[in-house]
Amino acid sequence: MAISSIGIGSGLDVNSIVSQMVALEKRPLAQLQTQASSIQTRVSTYSQIKSLMSTLGDAAAKLTRDGSWNGMAITSSNSEAVSATVTGIASATTMGISVQQLARAQSVASTAVPKDTAVGGGTLTIQLGSWLHTTPPPQFTPGTDSPLAITVGATDSLTTIAAKINDANGGVTATVMRDATGERLLVRSSKTGEESGFRIQVAEDPGSPGLSALSFDPQNAPGAGMAGNTVQYGQNAQAKLNGIDISSPTNTFAETIPGLSITVSKVTADEVNMRVAPDTAAMKKNIQDFVAAYNAVNDLLSTSTSYDAETKVAGVLQGDSTAVGLQGALRMLTMGSAGGTGALQRLADAGIAMERGGKLAVDNTKLDAALKDPASLKALFANPATAGEGGGLAVQFKSFTSGLLALDGLMNNKADALSAAAKRNTAEQDKVNDRAALVEKRLRAQYTALDTKMASLTSLSSYISQQVASWNKSSG
Template identity: 50%
Template sequence: MGISSPGIGSGLDVQSIVSQLVALDKQPLQQLQVKASGLNSQISAYGQLQSQIANLQTQAANLASAASWETMAVSSSNSSAIVGTATSAAAPTSFSMEVSQLARAQSAGSGVFATGSSVGTGVLKIQLGTWDKGEFTSASDGTAVFSPGASSEVSINITAADDTLAKVAAKINAANAGVNATVLHDASGDRLLMRSSTTGAASGFRIQAVDDDGNNIDGAGLSRLAFDPENATAGLALTQTAQDTLATINGVSVASANTTFSNAIDGLTLTATQVTTAPVNVTVSRDTTSARANITAFISSYNALNNALSTMTGYNASTKTAGTLQGDSTAVGLQTALRQLVGSLGPGGGAFSRLSDIGVQFQTDGTLKADDTKLNAAMTNPDALKTFFAADNTGTASDGLATRINDFASGLLDPSGIFTTKTKSLQDAVKRNSDEQTTVNTRADQHQTQLLAQYSRLDSNLSQLTALNTYITQQVAMWNKQSTN
């Protein structure tokens, strides 16, 4: 098949003619493309609004949470000695507290062993419990008495004749007997240091030795590691007694095995960090810091949403451009509904009826602004604020403002809410627009094919006529020449 180029035979600019005719067919594409761009911009705008509604719901949910209004704070007149934390179960109160001693663990140490020497063989029996009398009381009133605790006695076998202090310490620590063993090295040799794993008077320990040398209390062989003053052993020497933290609250004695009092007062945990020299005043009160922060966060979130809606639905006179959602009834309706809801009355019968009562006012541009002085004054009445924002009466008009806003936002974000349905509608419109563009292109392509075929036939016919005309002209010229001769 030969190469064909329409227009060569006739001299017509067929490609240009066809291109211009097809361009006329494709003129609707420009309008469709502009419309598609607008639809995609609207989808993007609704996505942005959906995100901001979700943020507003989060802030409203914080304000609607009863727990956020029940946070308690603990202050201490001497935070170097006593600090505290409180849960919502704590009641506002104030009391005096003094600390006479802090909890500590029992400690004991051995005599000096030659580095690397054997300590003897046998069994060490470790028992946790409480010591009384003797060295364990300030009065040293008689022979020490040990009262075993609830934990079972732990036996540790020291069977190797070459077991050093380090190996014995490792076996003690591995036994989890409630004591920790450490080997101390110095110029004179090695010592075994023993300490209770926890503090408190009940964390004292007794170590009895069953010494293979036949004498369990002579301070020789394995009995050098015993600690049993009740039975006059000559092993480890006491370096620190186990004791509770002792304190008074309003003059009433309290004790703790550690430095924390978690059950002395409901909902309150107190921690002693040092012995006091004077009474410490502790005050438990409502902590409005987080609630105030929640109100500020809600205002910021609402303002961001309001500004976005205003920009999207408005007209910028300086740039002479319309917002992405100008004239969109859904967006305009949403903005109106939000403003009405935020400006509506709270539950009846409370100290506060509207946001303006707590110092939060609408501005001319539709945003909210807090009057710090008035809001701070309102924060002194947290129960009334809790009712205004967080009252929950199962979707009735008596619900708190934040509860209603949370429910409203939840409905908007529901799978059947306006964001889902509106976005689906816009996506369907984009799909229809795309189909229309495809149809226009298809028709234009078909028309182009038809035009090229038609002009190819015309070109062929004109080419034949031109050839015939040339032949006749040549013949006439020859006849004229012959007749002249």
């Protein structure tokens, strides 16, 4: 007799029995899963610690660089007229600058002609150079560039001629301007300055004359062509620095003061006072960034390793010797000495003190006082390491964090250890599940055999009962 469902033959609730036995076998899973969750939380926390350590290392590294201490700030009594930027290594100084004229490009315009009409054919020869125009007649000195020849067709309009000039890219630009009188050709130097001038000489096509209207050569043909119209000659910017004349083809004096680029924007009636001094604001920000980065690491370590007596909740890394040791090492670094002979030896000397809980706090009054001596403050943080001494405090922090974050450093070693623990935990859970599966298989096999036996016995019992009943009837 076949058994269609386990338990029918025996009359037992086999599924319930087997489920309870398997559940009993799986009881260790609960603890293993709790451990797995704890391991993942620790992995996540150490990942955060590693990230914050990297930020701290970057902030410390910035304080070790000369550029963080050599920066200069520039102030101007009239920044709309004169301003400056630091372009290299600049020295602290003060200066007075007055501006007599701004740089400009040469610009000329033709006489108006009807819109889209041809002006004549021939060749425009454009020569770059400089004009001495302060005493007539103007004198032209050619530059080193070869003259540029522009071929003009007999039917070319001013728009076509302007396009040809611009396509030649010869140091001048051309634009067509239209008004009620017609259109004019505007020609302008591509650069400002006295040496960026130009002249335009014309060779007309005898068969289509008129191109001479676009010539500009006041030395050889005064009053002819565009030379008969208003001219703006190119000029250099002219200024006085502490009473000394300075000149530039642009409105920027890039080489006058080493490490500075001075830009003039307006002619001035009065001298503009400029001051170049150490950029203490940038230094202070770098120090504050370092303190903030340290506090971020300290806060995470403190929270992770603490125990809240009121809530009776422990931090995820409470009792973790690595985290506790790391926190202690960081605090020891903050209390260390920069070594050497500098006036500032400890963070506290610069107004950076440790508060309860390990956080650093900045006393701005003391820090501002320390910033008045940038050399000593730089030594506190950036003194190079020597034999027997670890160097400035930022150098020590940089070395410490670099070691932690190295490929074989503490952070990666801890991550590897936690990863191994997670793998072992997974293997243990697999073992429990495998044992439970074997127990279930064995129990179901045993109860199936019991069902078969019980079904056979039940059938035999029914047969005997029928025979006994039949015998009883015969005897009666």
